[in-house]
Structure formats: structure tokens, C-alpha cells
Amino acid sequence: MKNSILILISVAFLKLKNVGAETTADRVKSAGYLSESYNVTTRDGFRLTLFRIKKPSEPSHTQRPVALLMHGLLSSSDLWVLKGVPDLLAYALVENGYDVWLANTRGNPYGGYHPKLSLNSREYWRFSWHEIAVVDLPNIIDYVLEATQQGTLHYVGHSQGTTVILVLLSTYPEYSEKLRSVHLLAPVSFMENSRSTMIRALSLPFGSYSFITPWFGDTSLLENVFIRNILGFESCRRTEGALFICPYLFFVGFGGRSDYTLENVYPDFYSTHPARCSMNQAIHFVQLYKSGHFRQFDFGTKGNEQRYNQTTPPDYQLVNINPRFPLHLYHSKDDTFSAKEDVEHLVTLLGNKSVRHFIDLNNFAHMDFVLGYNVKDVVNGDVLSEMKRVDGLLAG
Numbered sequence: 001m002k003n004s005i006l007i008l009i010s011v012a013f014l015k016l017k018n019v020g021a022e023t024t025a026d027r028v029k030s031a032g033y034l035s036e037s038y039n040v041t042t043r044d045g046f047r048l049t050l051f052r053i054k055k056p057s058e059p060s061h062t063q064r065p066v067a068l069l070m071h072g073l074l075s076s077s078d079l080w081v082l083k084g085v086p087d088l089l090a091y092a093l094v095e096n097g098y099d100v101w102l103a104n105t106r107g108n109p110y111g112g113y114h115p116k117l118s119l120n121s122r123e124y125w126r127f128s129w130h131e132i133a134v135v136d137l138p139n140i141i142d143y144v145l146e147a148t149q150q151g152t153l154h155y156v157g158h159s160q161g162t163t164v165i166l167v168l169l170s171t172y173p174e175y176s177e178k179l180r181s182v183h184l185l186a187p188v189s190f191m192e193n194s195r196s197t198m199i200r201a202l203s204l205p206f207g208s209y210s211f212i213t214p215w216f217g218d219t220s221l222l223e224n225v226f227i228r229n230i231l232g233f234e235s236c237r238r239t240e241g242a243l244f245i246c247p248y249l250f251f252v253g254f255g256g257r258s259d260y261t262l263e264n265v266y267p268d269f270y271s272t273h274p275a276r277c278s279m280n281q282a283i284h285f286v287q288l289y290k291s292g293h294f295r296q297f298d299f300g301t302k303g304n305e306q307r308y309n310q311t312t313p314p315d316y317q318l319v320n321i322n323p324r325f326p327l328h329l330y331h332s333k334d335d336t337f338s339a340k341e342d343v344e345h346l347v348t349l350l351g352n353k354s355v356r357h358f359i360d361l362n363n364f365a366h367m368d369f370v371l372g373y374n375v376k377d378v379v380n381g382d383v384l385s386e387m388k389r390v391d392g393l394l395a396g
């Protein structure tokens, strides 16, 4: 008995050491592609690693249209290359002749290094997705365009990856000039109608600013092993997603009951997710749910006056978004983060600057837009044909 417990513990420990050791580059290589990594330093000092995927047969200097893929909350570039997903968009793009780059955001496992700030300091975590949108994202876009000697790129974002491009284009509309087609998978902007139990629960302590906001906010979310253990993420990581709670955690934590993400994705999902991020990113989303606005971080009346010269945070000016080609939004009805009503509201405001793709399937939820076994038919095909259409127009 004692021995078997010891063996169980050491097996668990071995697994713990093994999982998570693999990087995005390793996943790309084991899928039969070449991977290159590049580091971009943001203007405020964060070092973000970008991964570029190539076909082994591709001559290295051919100029191809660029596609930049941006992950969501609690995620990283690993999202786009998880094992067990039959039709990943990243590889479909490579096969269709695109120069594919996977981005990362500050604070995540590929964006952790900062020369002056330690990961253990509160100062390090004092950012939300607003900073990702107005600093990381433009720095990444400029870096990729420079490295590829291209003037424009295609953009695909999932979840928070859609939030940040909307914020960037509202704040610095000139970035539209650097974009070809833009694809928003499971768009998140207005959150009033979110049905996520997690968002609702968190809105009690965090919906409005109080002294606990910075106290919890300036920390890393779900990185603490003790909290991960209590919530079960650590057990799902160790057992490679085999426990009965793992699907449930996936549904509650990542945007709704998914009938299209296969169970054989769970081992690699839990070895990489939830990935490190700032608690302020989650709080910022919860504030949107509470306020019904798509706006900047709420620092409380006094903090807002200091920062924004007004008592409430300024709304993002979506009216500033002026894309060369309409933005493509892909959404569904059972995604608890990206509610149908909220996406419809966004589309109303964007008007003819957007095209909506409603995926009319039950239990096609937040993560299914990338990890679903049917994405080839319901998402990727439309993304590819729009990219090719725009490439054709620009080739004139």
C-alpha cells in the first residue's frame, strides 16, 4: 500500500516535471514543420517571443503574405499548435502559402522576461489587456512587417486576441493601413450579456473598483500552485486531463460547454493552460460585464481623474475603426464569453465595416473556434477564402 502510494506520487511528480517542458517550437516540429523564434522587445521593456512556422520544403527567402495569430486570455502561442486537434488553422495557413507568425503577450510563459521587473513583484503585473493592445500588439505588428519586408499582414485573433485588435484600431486608427484581412474568432468587446458563471461570480468582488482591485489585480492569475490545486487545474495537468472534473473545468473556465473539442486535446491543453497572465486582465473583462461599456480599466473615481481626467474610464471609440476591408467576426450562441447579443451590438456599431459569420451549432463554444474538430468546415474555410480574396484584390 505504502509502496503504491509512493509510486503514484513519484509518477505524478515525473509527469509534473515533464509536462509543460515542451514549447510551441517543439509542437511545430513534431507536426512536421520548421519553427523559427524571434524576440521583440516592447517599448516598455517586455521581451515577447514570436514563433514563425515554415514548410520544410519552402525555400527560405520566398516572399509570402503574412498571417499573424494572437491567442486569448490564460493562453499563449501554444493554443494554435495544440496536439490532438485535427485541423489547426496555423498549419492550414502554412499549407496555403502563408508566412505564419504566432504572437505572445507580456506576462505569459513566452513573454515573461523584463530587464528591470521581477515576475514576483506587483509592479510587474500592473497591466491589463489595454497595455497589450496599445503597446505589445503594435510593436509586434511593426516587428513582423520589418522582418518580412512586407507592408501589410493578415490578422487572426481569438478571444482577448480580438479585444486587443479592436482597442488598437480604435486608439491608433492608422494601424488599419498595416492590415490586410482581420478575423475575430469568438469576439470579446461588450460583455453585458455574458453567461459565464465565472464572470458573474467574479463581478461581485471585482465588478466595481474598490481597494481590493489593485490588491488582487497586480498579481499573476492562476499561477499560484496552491490555488491551481484547489481549483483542480493542477490535477488535470498531472493526470493529463483524465479526471472527471477536467471537462467541467474546461467548460467553466474557458467559455462554455464545448461539444466540438475532442477529449484527446485535454492532455496538451492542460499542460499549457491556464497560462500565466495578470489578474488585471480578468478584472478588466469583469468590469465590462458590470458596466455594459467597452472601455478602459476602471481605477475608481480618484484614480480615473488622475489617469483620464474624468471620473469614469473613457469608452473605446469604435467609430475610429476604419479598416481597408471589413472585419470578419465569427461567433456562436453557446459561447459564454462572447454572447450572441453582445456580438450583434458590436456589429451594429461597426456597420458595414464588419461581416458576421454566425456558427449555428449547439454547444459550439469559446474554445471550439480554434480547437473544434470541425473548424475546417465552419471557421478556417471562410478565413482562408477571405484572405485569398483580399490578396487577389491587392495583387490587382
Ligand SMILES: *[C@@H]1O[C@H](CO)[C@@H](O)[C@H](O)[C@H]1NC(C)=O
Pocket (backbone or CB within 6 Å): 037, 038, 039, 047, 049, 113
Ligand atoms: C528569446 O528570449 C528568451 C527568453 O528571454 C530566450 O530564452 C531565447 O533564447 C531568446 N531567443 C532568441 C532567438 O533570441
Ligand SMILES: *[C@@H]1O[C@H](CO)[C@@H](O)[C@H](O)[C@H]1NC(C)=O
Pocket (backbone or CB within 6 Å): 309
Ligand atoms: C481636464 O478636463 C477639464 C474639463 O473637462 C479641462 O478644462 C482640462 O483642460 C482637462 N485637463 C487636462 C490636463 O486634460
Ligand SMILES: *[C@@H]1O[C@H](CO)[C@@H](O)[C@H](O)[C@H]1NC(C)=O
Pocket (backbone or CB within 6 Å): 323, 324, 325, 326, 352, 353
Ligand atoms: C460603408 O459605407 C459607406 C457609406 O455608407 C462607404 O463610404 C464606405 O466605403 C463603406 N465601407 C466599407 C468598408 O464598405
